[in-house]
Amino acid sequence: MQELIDLFRHNAWANERVFSVVAGVSSELLEVTAPGTRDTVRGTLAHLVRAEHLYLSLIQGKSRDSLESREVFEARDLEWHRRRVQEIADGFRTAIETATPEVLARRLEIAVDYPVTALDGLYQVLTHSSQHRSQVLSWLAAQGVATPDLDYVVMLGE
Numbered sequence: 001m002q003e004l005i006d007l008f009r010h011n012a013w014a015n016e017r018v019f020s021v022v023a024g025v026s027s028e029l030l031e032v033t034a035p036g037t038r039d040t041v042r043g044t045l046a047h048l049v050r051a052e053h054l055y056l057s058l059i060q061g062k063s064r065d066s067l068e069s070r071e072v073f074e075a076r077d078l079e080w081h082r083r084r085v086q087e088i089a090d091g092f093r094t095a096i097e098t099a100t101p102e103v104l105a106r107r108l109e110i111a112v113d114y115p116v117t118a119l120d121g122l123y124q125v126l127t128h129s130s131q132h133r134s135q136v137l138s139w140l141a142a143q144g145v146a147t148p149d150l151d152y153v154v155m156l157g158e
Contacts, residue, residue: 004096007126012089013158014150018045018133019082025145030078037135046074048132049081052088055121058108059095096122 022030022041030042038044050073057067067073076084104119116124137147148154 001096001099004122005093008089008092008096008122010152010155011092011126011129012086013155014133015048015085015089015129016082017148017150018136019078019085021140021145021147022078022136023082025140029140029143029145034136034139036139038132041136041139042078043074044132044136045078046076046081048129049085049088050074051128052085052092052125054110055108055125056088056091056095058110059099059103059118059121060091061103061106064109092122092125 022045025041031040033039034041034044038047050070053073054064054067058064099118104117104122106118108116108118108121110116110121133150137150141147
């Protein structure tokens, strides 16, 4: 499980680097339609945080029905999402450290017609967040914004 903890440490580090960049970007640039992202930079990052929140909640055994709506969650400002994704990172670390084989094998209630286990959900979070961070940074770089290197080895050097 240490490998998963290390990958989630990288995920948290990379998320923080992206939120640090967007904190210095004009609100106009964050709200304009950004081709190659989910919709806008702000919308894509809010979606990233909500997805991490959803998977963590399901892995923790919470019902999908107990979670607030996508609209309510994603309507919050980016600083709230930045703080929330840091809290979620702590939750993933705890969930992984305490996971039993039974927990990891439990099926998650997500919107697909095939079984997805909690372990699959952990992998999904890592790849999903990486995809959206890449979209955001690629679009921002095309707009002339300096963007960071998110490589795992860069994190190790820090």
